[in-house]
Amino acid sequence: MQIIILCLLILISDTSENSSALYVVNVERNGKIIYTWKGNQRNTHIGLYDRQTKQNEHLYMFERDLHIISCSVNSERTLLAVSFRQYTEEERVSRLLQSVSKYLTLLIEIHPINNVRVLKAVDSCVRVQFLYPDEGRCTSTESRLLLASEDKYIEQFDIHVVAEEEHKVVIQNSGQLPRARVADDLIWAQWDMMEQRLFYIVPKESRNTLKCVQFYPDENFNSVLESHLDISVHDTRLKLVNFGYDYCQDREVAPKSLNLQVFTSKAGGLCVCCSLASDIPDEITYSIYFLHKGYNKTFTVSLERAETHQLKEVAFLNLDYYVAAYLPGQFLHLLNIQHPDLLCYSLFLTGEDARVDMLPSCSIQSPLVSTVLDCCAGSIYAVSISDTALLQFLRNSKQDSERLAALHCALLCVGSTTDLETQIIWWISENLSTCHTFDPIQEFIIASLYCRMCPEMHNLDKLLPYTSLLDWIGVIPGVTCATDIISLPILGVQNSKGFWDKLNSNLESVKYAEPHLHYHNNVLRREWLNLSEEKEERRTTAYLRNILENAKKVLSHLDTWDCEERLTPLFQEEDYQQQLLMGLMVSQLKDHLMRHLQYVGKKKIDQIVLDYVANLLNLIHRMMKEVWRRYELHSCVFCFDKRGSAAEFAVFHIMSRILEAANGMCLPLPPGFHTLHLGLGVRCLPLHTLLHYIDTGVLHLTEVCVRKLLKDLDNTEKNEKLKFSIITRLPEALGQKVYQFWNHPVNANFIARKYVKLLLQKLGNGQCSRPVPERHSVPVEFLPLNYLTNTLAGIENQGLHPCEKEDHVNTRFVEETALRHTMMLLGLKYS
Template structure:
């Protein structure tokens, strides 16, 4: 099961034994009283209020503390009442209760028409003392105490929300005084001070952790979502307003998280408004809404991503349409994800941080979507990563199962599921070494099975994103989280429509945490968020330009600064410990890669400076160096894991033997790493190309090796070519290999390494190259006439004599093909030509 549930509270486990020990549980043993014990509310401190019927049908109220695992009896009514709502203040001195006194039939039969149908009471319970009537009305009411922030002493004042089915919400201010013997009594002798919080609402949800009230007000065919924030040291203020295209036909007030009415949950109206508002720590604000579809084999639900400015409506074709199974969709807040769950049908994990592409959300059906502990339908999500099953009276901590996610990643046959599972593993679980190792192993086995994305690119970019973004606020809006620009795939059985919606209006001052982050997200949307992410278009162009100009222009101050950036990055990389050096990556000079490193540092720094000026230059410098160094470390981490998995040792870099099957597998993975890096213009660790070429020499036949070199898959490096020329003897096969490599060396590299190979073939190549370059230098000079009679050399071989005379004349005029010729000159050319000619004629040269 993808969602892992741990029971933090269960009535049968945590309450019934305590009731039985006190003789209060006898009435719970009969099946007709199965609803006699049920959860009424969950407070901000996690304490759970429940009610049960005693032996004489008295109505009791109890409190369970999950921290101490202790139960506490709060109050008892000497009547059989149906508790609708209940809340206790933070100090457990006051209890607010609302209940239904009589049904309509009972009032008629007992001639009690003048007696109110519903009653809301405020009771002093420390000690049990006075009872105050808050409301005596014919419409239902809900009660909820406000809770102060942790550590703030508010023992002399409590505030209470009262929600009426007549569609208004009031706040009561209750002051208490401490008398002798630790008694606490309500100070106000008359009416309690009250303030109207909201009017004309049709739906409301209480956010107990953040002390926020979301409510909906109808407006023509649309609705307006509002939010009131309650402050610990102030009163309250309206802070958000958002116009949503949600039509509400039901006139009955719908409440969420204002307690849990067991009887009401058993009779959910099939077309009632199923609406939830979820927030995330990163400033996400989602409105989740579903109504039963008129089509029996389909269900539709919408997610309004208010922090992104658009709405996605999903229509799901159901596999089984038994009427008794089709209840409303349950929405569960997992912080980074929202889960839409229809038992027996599907589980849809929606990525609320990056909801733009469907491939970042995970849609599961059948056995993969099963959640054993949630087979009932009275499911609530009162807290982040918490599920309350009102029917059986259990509260669970819910999380995504790492093992189930890896199982799904390894066994899924669809790219959309693979990509969603990969992102979930990297971004939801953050960085764990074991998880990272298993993902790398999966990548190494599935390089050819993923068609719509490159798993190496996604692993590197998503890992960098989750490692770097927690460091600095708003950094998540500036760094890329994926290599994909779009995704045109489909999810079988699901259609999705996206609509632009108006951004919510915020009115706040000096707010922190969520509201500040939400406002930052909205500002990003206003300024076209996709354009804020760093991309490599300019980097690739400048890298190519500077690479081509290397031979033509001297090193400038700009280039010196670029290479200084690279040096700083490599100083971070040098912290690899000895165990990590299992892979024989050489700390060598690599002009191209160091140039790319330095350019990435410079351009990423400029990008962040444009948007994060308030962070400061020193901090941005550190962020950028960490980013590029982490990039290199991730490539090295991939190499280390595949190296270890294929049982390769650290001394494998030699050419005396052919490569093993494990080496060939590693070579293939390195080729894919190179392809991924080239696709996103990412630098590679020093020595990557050397090791890659070395494995290619060991594993590939010559024609394939040369094909890879000619097509840029393998890069000739000085370290590898030198070792190749020095270590291999001059057998016919090795001569062919060396000759093929030497012929393909770039001029600058060839000048450095050709002299290592003491062989006639190489001497011929060097002589030919020397003559060619010398004559090319002569093209723009004045034509020179040569007189053979002036030559001091013998005339037995006239073509060679003429060539040497011409080259000598050119050398005497100061024309040099290179600033540094080493030992190559006209004499060298003459000797090489004679040796080669004698060899071709089968003669011995002396």
């Protein structure tokens, strides 16, 4: 099972039967591959492969057997820069060529093939790279070329060309080409082809400093970033990354040379990945500097098989949302760039899970996002994370850290799809009791909402919660992690757009305590409880009307989404408590976003908030629908004449866990959830368990379910016990609505109690001033009852009848009901 899969994008074949092996020397911004091969006359050829058209183009040929070090072609394919080694040191000595330069760098006119100009003739190696303007720009008469020298400097050449007759392109300047020094005294440099950036490190005082130069299409270049790194560099040679590929030279590089790469992400992430030397043979150590977060994490991995002769350097791959640290045959570590704070969001794989087919054992590069270049074979691969393998890994995982990392990777990196969500819901329904350090339902809901909503607007990812966990104290076997706070990088760019704007936003969030920016439900829970406990007469305030109006907007918004017939009986009744929670969540989330996104505007924020809460309800409904469908349940859950099946009990258990997850994060539930839950509970649970669940708040009594229960069940002894137990637990307001649906003495008891209570309240309010007359018409000598009925009769005689619409309810009705109930309790027959 492979989490990371490779898809072959380019495989360059030999151009002739007699040609030698091909070598890739560069990948340009447009994705075109520059490669070399030796012809049958030992001529050195340079070709260009276009992966879109799958066509090869011959660029140039040297009538010598040369070792090409670096090569680049401009975007118009009119100029070719080539750096090659003329002779080795042994060849120079044997041929007495001490005065001849060891390396040569040429600028060649190739459209058509014309003049050749020498740029460098030195004894130090030089790498070349043309700058590429925006892809939509028209043909230009100016090209800019970077030269990176082994003497630890980088300079830029400005090349102007003119078009002559017969479409010839000729370099305009006859003298020396204008040049500008870009960087000096560097010990490491990396070229970012897609974004036209140069990252490099220079020793500065007691520590090394990472800098970045941004090249612009129509301007020169600017230094835009500076960051101090606590990385010790023992090898003083210049190390270049993504400046083409020299297979022979890279084989000569010592294994302990600086293995460092810089990766950026679309969301403004900036990471420095560095493999560190370890004195322990069976350990590998590497650090990831999350510069956009302000801390560094150093990982030490204990290797399962410490076969030192087979170990290679840790390879770092850029997967945009993740950075992968890969050691063939040992481990594959996927590190979450956006949320690296908790280790459980990093997916650490070993053994067969960490195997990546087609990746070579030799050195590999990641020149572009989600690509791997095998320079030896002339192949380039697209790298992706397999959702199928992730789901399989999720099912087979035995540790919470693996489950949580795989769950977040599937939802946030692969992206939520209908099929993927279905598979995750099925996994959750089977593993509710296996996760001990996190709630999978909470993580699924929160992470899915985060994934759906954050692409709508920049900076929204810093304000919405992405997890239900506040911390995680678990461990990953074989891996130790040390976290160090580092200084934030200094940006030297203003009014920037794209990556630099997002990076600056990330840095500002760190400065202002990012964890406090995420929406939290503490205030929501407190306000909801306060409103839920208020008296009925206080529910007509303007504030409360606004809250309920918010809930109506959410439900109407949801109705426009879900056009299919609902499999589960949800959204078919009003639920005051849940509507109250919906409306409050809308109100408080809106206030939270308005505090930090004032520039967006109220209308847009209103839309975002409605989408968020509606998506939340839709996700819970989606979970119910998938569970309903999986267990093949129907509307029989509201038929109380039979006991529930094993499938219904399983669904009841899942609904209980959904309720627990929602209560834990104070999330609203779809209207009808409690009715459905109670209906399943009545069918599946023994009476004492059912009542216990009601008393502890697991099951909520709803008008719809109780009314149906009272109407549908006959008055057998067992059913009477169930009904009476339910009736005695009803809140007064709900009881007044449903008692009329049960034709039973218990109903009379309730009405009588209500009548007595109202009369005595009037008596307590001083509305009865005359003495109570004696009543001699009561046929039964039961002194406490006689006194009560005399008192009530006196109140009635004053015209204070509280139940005028119910003529059959009076003192006589109270008396008869009390006697009948007393005789039933004593086991006597009442006549």
